[in-house]
Each structure stands twice: as structure tokens, then as C-alpha cells.
Amino acid sequence: MSELICQYCSHHNIGGALARCMHCGAPLRAAAHKVAAAVESTAHVVEKTAEKTVETAEAAVKVVAGYPRWQWRALGILIAVFVFVGVIVARSCSFSLPSMPLAPPPAGTGTGVSALPESMRSGSSCEHFDAAQQVDKCVIVAGSPLLAGGIAGSKELTFYAQSSSPQHLNDIIRRWRTAGGTVVSDGQVFAAVGPSATVWYADTRSGLSLETGTFTGKAAAQTFLTRAGLTR
Incomplete structure (x- = not known):
């Protein structure tokens, strides 16, 4: 019955479903233990998640570091070329086509x-x-x-x-x-x-x-x- 003893006034409480002392209102040891366990579990999950995130970041850094520098430069140049071509195409679409001059009438049709x-x-x-x-x-x-x-x-x-x-x-x-x-x-x-x-x-x-x-x-x-x- 030690799980039902109040942690403040040592009052013995009857009934395992109680969360607070019926004498002083303080939380019982069993409830306190559950809260502590929940907090400990949450901290463990947060810790594992942080470890996973760090591992993922380290793996990404390793992948990036595995490529030669010239390949990253080539990729950057290629992206710049695509952007430049896109701008030129967008501007050319806004221009109206020049009107074609009318052909002179054929001879003898005046x-x-x-x-x-x-x-x-x-x-x-x-x-x-x-x-x-x-x-x-x-x-x-x-x-x-x-x-x-x-x-x-x-x-x-x-x-x-x-x-x-x-x-x-x-x-x-x-x-x-x-x-x-x-x-x-x-x-x-x-x-x-x-x-x-x-x-x-x-x-x-x-x-x-x-x-x-x-x-x-x-x-x-x-x-x-x-x-x-x-x-x-």
C-alpha cells in the first residue's frame, strides 16, 4: 500500500484509482511516479528524434561532399543558362511580329x-x-x-x-x-x-x-x- 501514501502528509489513502490525497490534496506517489515516467518517456523520444535528425544531416553532408567541386560549378552554370534562356523567351513572346510588306501587284494587272x-x-x-x-x-x-x-x-x-x-x-x-x-x-x-x-x-x-x-x-x-x- 506504499503506492497510496501521500508524499506530503503520509496519509494512507484507500483506493488505487485516487490521484490526490484525500487528507491534504497533494498528489499521491503513484500519480507522481506516472508523471515522472511520462516525462522520462517523452524526453527519450525527443532525444531519439534529435539523434535521427543529426544522422540524416551528417549523411546529406557526406553525399554533397562526395561530389567534385567542378560538378557543382557545372550544375550552377547550367541552371544560370536555363534561367537566361527563360528570360529571353518570355521577352520575345511580348514583342509583336513585324508586319510583312505587301507584295507588289503582278505586272499587267493595273x-x-x-x-x-x-x-x-x-x-x-x-x-x-x-x-x-x-x-x-x-x-x-x-x-x-x-x-x-x-x-x-x-x-x-x-x-x-x-x-x-x-x-x-x-x-x-x-x-x-x-x-x-x-x-x-x-x-x-x-x-x-x-x-x-x-x-x-x-x-x-x-x-x-x-x-x-x-x-x-x-x-x-x-x-x-x-x-x-x-x-x-
Whole structure:
């Protein structure tokens, strides 16, 4: 029954489940022993845990120390390279791509050429002569049906096709009128043969005007106007 004797007043307590003295209220020896045992057990666990932690740290230090210094330097350089590349990629993604310049239109597709009659458009080889003024330079080969009969002196014929605003087209027609040519058609379509047997043509509906090279004569120029579909 020594386990039930109060550690302060030596009072004997009956009942093994009591934790405090019924006489003075002090903890009994049995309870005190249990507390001490619990404290001792906790201290032992803490001590073991600390030992494990120290052992783990020592093992890690040994592993790190086992690698040569040059390998750690190489690893550091590799990490720095990855970081640098990542920064460059992130910055490049924020830049907008430069806009690509528009390709120039293909030769012979200006507004002047597109308004030509089909027979002239298919029978001519054209290229841009003045992009700002929408002027195309076209050539009809000597053997073309459009020049059959030697109306151009058995040579190729060059003409210039232009797309103009109504005001500019009126100015062109006015200049031709005062140049002393022979007017063949006058109205929405103006056609004339110039003093040097050249063809002058303007269509106020489409804005097309063209001027040809020299034919063998006035009759040859008029033949071309009809054959090419410029006049009826």
C-alpha cells in the first residue's frame, strides 16, 4: 500500500484509482511516479528524434561532399543558362511580329489593263509603267491577228493604257481634241486618229484611256480600232 501514501502528509489513502490525497490534496506517489515516467518517456523520444535528425544531416553532408567541386560549378552554370534562356523567351513572346510588306501587284494587272477589251487584253503583254498614275505599257507582237495585214508596218505595236479620274480623263480628251486629230467616235467613248496615225481612245464609263504607237496610215489605225473592239 506504499503506492497510496501521500508524499506530503503520509496519509494512507484507500483506493488505487485516487490521484490526490484525500487528507491534504497533494498528489499521491503513484500519480507522481506516472508523471515522472511520462516525462522520462517523452524526453527519450525527443532525444531519439534529435539523434535521427543529426544522422540524416551528417549523411546529406557526406553525399554533397562526395561530389567534385567542378560538378557543382557545372550544375550552377547550367541552371544560370536555363534561367537566361527563360528570360529571353518570355521577352520575345511580348514583342509583336513585324508586319510583312505587301507584295507588289503582278505586272499587267493595273486598272487600265483590266478595262481593255478582251481581244486586246489577251493579245498583249503588259507591265507597270507608272504605278502612281496607274499606267501600263503593253506590247502587241508583230504576228498578232490584231496587226494582221501589216497595219503596223509588220512591227510590234506599243500602247499605253491608263485608268484616270473623270476630271483627268476629260483633260486628256480636251487635249486630244485640240491636237488636230480625226475624231472617229465622240460620246461616252471617244476615239480619234492622231496626225501621226496613232490611236487615241478614252472610255468615260470605265475611266480607261489609251494611246498607241504609229500605224501605216489613217485607214490602218481605224482598222485597228474596229478589230480590237474599241469602236463598233
